[in-house]
Amino acid sequence: MSSIGTGYDLSVQTFSPAGRVFQIEYAQKAVDNSSTVIALRGKDGVVFAAENTIASKLHEAKTTRRVATIDRHIGLAYCGFVTDGRSVANEARSYATRFRDLYGHPMPVSKLNDELSGYFHMLTLYGAARPCGCSVLLGAYDAAKGPQMYMIEPSGVSWGYYGCALGKNKQPAHAEIEKLKLSEMTCKELVKEAARIIYATHDESKDKDFELELAWVCADSNGQFEHVPEELHKEAESFAQTSMEEDSDEEDDSDEDED
Amino acid sequence: MSTGWMSQTAQPRAPQPQAGEDARTRTMRPIVTGTSVLGIKFDGGVAIAADTLGSYGSLARFREISRMCKVGNQTVVGGGGDVADFHMIRDLLNTLEIENREYEDEHDIKPQAVHTYLTRVLYNRRSQMNPLWNTVLVAGMQDGEPYLGYTDKLGVAYQESTLACGYGAYIALGPLLREVADKGEPITKDAAVALLQKCLKVLWYRDARSLNRFEIATVTAEGVDISAPQSSESDWGIASMVRGYE
Numbered sequence: 001m002s003s004i005g006t007g008y009d010l011s012v013q014t015f016s017p018a019g020r021v022f023q024i025e026y027a028q029k030a031v032d033n034s035s036t037v038i039a040l041r042g043k044d045g046v047v048f049a050a051e052n053t054i055a056s057k058l059h060e061a062k063t064t065r066r067v068a069t070i071d072r073h074i075g076l077a078y079c080g081f082v083t084d085g086r087s088v089a090n091e092a093r094s095y096a097t098r099f100r101d102l103y104g105h106p107m108p109v110s111k112l113n114d115e116l117s118g119y120f121h122m123l124t125l126y127g128a129a130r131p132c133g134c135s136v137l138l139g140a141y142d143a144a145k146g147p148q149m150y151m152i153e154p155s156g157v158s159w160g161y162y163g164c165a166l167g168k169n170k171q172p173a174h175a176e177i178e179k180l181k182l183s184e185m186t187c188k189e190l191v192k193e194a195a196r197i198i199y200a201t202h203d204e205s206k207d208k209d210f211e212l213e214l215a216w217v218c219a220d221s222n223g224q225f226e227h228v229p230e231e232l233h234k235e236a237e238s239f240a241q242t243s244m245e246e247d248s249d250e251e252d253d254s255d256e257d258e259d
Numbered sequence: 260m261s262t263g264w265m266s267q268t269a270q271p272r273a274p275q276p277q278a279g280e281d282a283r284t285r286t287m288r289p290i291v292t293g294t295s296v297l298g299i300k301f302d303g304g305v306a307i308a309a310d311t312l313g314s315y316g317s318l319a320r321f322r323e324i325s326r327m328c329k330v331g332n333q334t335v336v337g338g339g340g341d342v343a344d345f346h347m348i349r350d351l352l353n354t355l356e357i358e359n360r361e362y363e364d365e366h367d368i369k370p371q372a373v374h375t376y377l378t379r380v381l382y383n384r385r386s387q388m389n390p391l392w393n394t395v396l397v398a399g400m401q402d403g404e405p406y407l408g409y410t411d412k413l414g415v416a417y418q419e420s421t422l423a424c425g426y427g428a429y430i431a432l433g434p435l436l437r438e439v440a441d442k443g444e445p446i447t448k449d450a451a452v453a454l455l456q457k458c459l460k461v462l463w464y465r466d467a468r469s470l471n472r473f474e475i476a477t478v479t480a481e482g483v484d485i486s487a488p489q490s491s492e493s494d495w496g497i498a499s500m501v502r503g504y505e
C-alpha cells in the first residue's frame with residue numbers, strides 16, 4: 001500500500017497530503033477480510049444472515065454469534081473484529097435502553113443509527129483512539145413505518161439500504177442480492193434466499209467451514225427481533241444446499257455440451 | 260451521544276436512584292395511590308385482580324390506570340400503593356426482560372426470579388430510607404406450578420395460595436379468599452375468577468378508594484392473559500338504610 005512508510009498512517013489524527021485518513025481505511029480492510037454477513041430488507045421485515053467461520057472443530061455450535069439483540073424490535077449484525085462488534089452492540093443497547101427510560105417508547109432505528117454513527121465517528125477523531133474494526137447492520141420493523149435497515153462503516157458513514165453485504169465475499173453477494181426483487185418479497189422467502197446467497201458465495205476451496213446464522217425482525221415474528229425458528233432455519237439451509245447442487249449439475253451439463 | 264471516548268461505555272442499565280443527604284427529599288407519603296390487589300391460585304394456574312383507579316387522596320382522580328404488568332411469558336405483577344413508584348417498578352421489569360432477551364437462550368424470566376428481584380429492589384430502597392411505596396403481588400407459572408408471591412415497601416416477602424394487599428387484605432383475604440383456599444380442594448379457573456370478581460364487588464361497596472372497574476389477569480401453562488378493564492353489576496339499594504355515617 002502506498003501509504004506504508006510515509007508516516008501518514010500512524011494515527012487517525014493525521015491526514016495524508018492527499019486528504020485521506022489511512023487508519024480508517026485499514027479499519028475498513030478489517031471488515032473486508034472478515035467472513036460474509038448480509039441483510040435483506042423485504043416488504044414485511046429485515047433478514048440477517050451470517051457465515052460464521054468455524055475456527056476449530058472443537059468449538060461448540062452456536063456459541064459464536066454475529067447477530068445480536070439490541071431491543072425487542074432492533075437487531076444488529078456485525079462484520080469485522082468480533083470483539084469490536086460486541087462492544088458496539090453493548091453501546092447500542094445502552095442507547096436503546098436510555099431512550100426507552102427517557103421517552104417511554106421504543107427507540108426509532110433511524111435515531112439509533114444517528115447516535116451509533118456518531119459513536120463510530122468519534123473513534124476517528126482522537127489520537128488515542130482506534131477506529132472501530134467492524135461495520136454494523138441495523139435492522140428493525142414496526143407496524144407503522146415498516147421495515148428499516150441501515151449500515152454503518154468504520155468511518156461513521158451510514159446509509160439506509162434495501163440489501164447489503166459485508167465481508168470477504170461482498171461483491172458476489174451484492175450481485176446476487178441485486179437480482180432479487182426485495183421490496184416484493186416476504187421475509188419467509190428472503191430467509192431462504194439469504195441462506196442460498198451465503199452458501200453460493202462461500203468458496204469451499206478457499207474458505208474455512210462455516211456455520212450459518214439466520215435472524216429476522218418482521219411481521220411473522222410479531223415485530224420482535226429473534227433468530228429464525230429452528231424448523232425454518234433447517235428448511236432454508238436445505239434449500240440453499242439443494243440449489244447449490246442444482247447449480248453444480250448445470251455446470252456439469254454445460255461442460256458436456258462443450259465436448 | 261456518549262460523554263467522551265474515554266468514558267466507560269458499559270453503563271449500568273437499571274440505575275438505582277440514590278437517596279440524597281437531605282431527609283426532606285424522601286418520599287414520606289404516597290401521592291397518587293392504587294388500592295387492593297387480590298391473588299389466588301387455582302387448578303393449573305393463578306389469577307390476580309386489581310381495579311383501575313389512581314386516587315389522589317380521597318379524590319378518584321385517574322379512573323383508567325392499569326396496575327398490572329406482564330413480565331416475560333409466564334409472570335404478571337400487580338401493585339398497590341404509589342402509582343408513580345409502581346410505574347418505576349414496571350419500567351425496571353421491562354428493562355430486565357429486554358436484557359434477558361439479549362442472551363437468546365430460550366430461557367424466559369420465571370416468576371420466582373421476578374419476585375426475588377423485586378424484594379431486592381424494594382429492600383435496597385427501604386435500607387436507603389427511601390422506600391418505593393408499594394405492595395406488590397407476583398403471579399405466574401414456575402416450572403409448571405402456580406406461583407403467587409407478595410412483597411412490600413419494607414422488602415418483606417412470602418408466598419401463599421391466596422394473597423391480598425391494601426384494604427383487600429382486611430376485607431377479602433380472610434373471609435372470602437381463604438375460606439375457599441383452606442378447603443384444600445383446588446378450584447377451577449372460572450371459579451377463581453368468579454371469586455375475585457365477588458371480592459372486588461365487596462371491596463367496591465366497602466373500600467372508599469376502590470372503583471367498580473378492574474382488570475383480572477390469569478397465568479396458566481398457555482401464558483399470561485390480562486383482561487380488558489371490566490365492571491360488575493352492583494346494587495346500592497341497601498345504601499338508604501345505612502345510618503350513622505352521615
